[in-house]
Amino acid sequence: MIKTETAYRRANEKLKDHKAYIANEKLRLESMGLSKDQISHAVQPLLAFKGELEQDIQHYEMIKQGIFLPIETIMEVGKNLIAHRIYMNLSQAELAKRLGVSEAQVSRDERNEYEGATTEKIQSVMNALGLKTTIHIETAAV
Incomplete structure (x- = not known):
């Protein structure tokens, strides 16, 4: 998942280089x-x-436009928090300031996509981003 504008620019450059590499490899x-x-x-x-x-580039571009994929499992909450931060044009440093933690902490949390984060931490991030959630639990087809 692309999480910053810098990473987005790098991904586009990498894609351009990779396309050229594939074309050259085919010729070779x-x-x-x-x-x-x-x-x-x-x-x-x-x-x-x-x-x-x-796909990563397209997903980042969708996020920037405010188009979010639905959350289908609780494990996807972290990606969604990151997506909302990106959409809000909020840097990791700005989020850290809102949370009262270091930028390095936010960077670590996002690198791990909030895996293993407590519900309190998730709620704090949601509050800092001005988000609310509604959870709908259904019986899964077996």
Whole structure:
């Protein structure tokens, strides 16, 4: 998950470089006499990485527009908190100030996507971001 503008710019540069690398790799493999199927098979991992990077970039762009994916499990709450901070154009340093903690603490929490955070910490972050939540629990189909 891309969490900062700097990381977003780096991801776009990496994507641009990776596309060029894939094109060059295809030409190199072609010059070795490999068939189109062999080339396709050989570059499949490169294309998979490119696809993941494109998805990360698209997700960040959606967040910046205020488009949030629904939370389907409690484990996704942390990603959603980060997404809302990004959408609000609030830096980790600004969030840290609101929380009364160090920027390093916010950075660690976000790096781990708030995994293992207490409900009190989650609620504090939500309060600092001006968020509220409604939880709807359903019986899962077995």
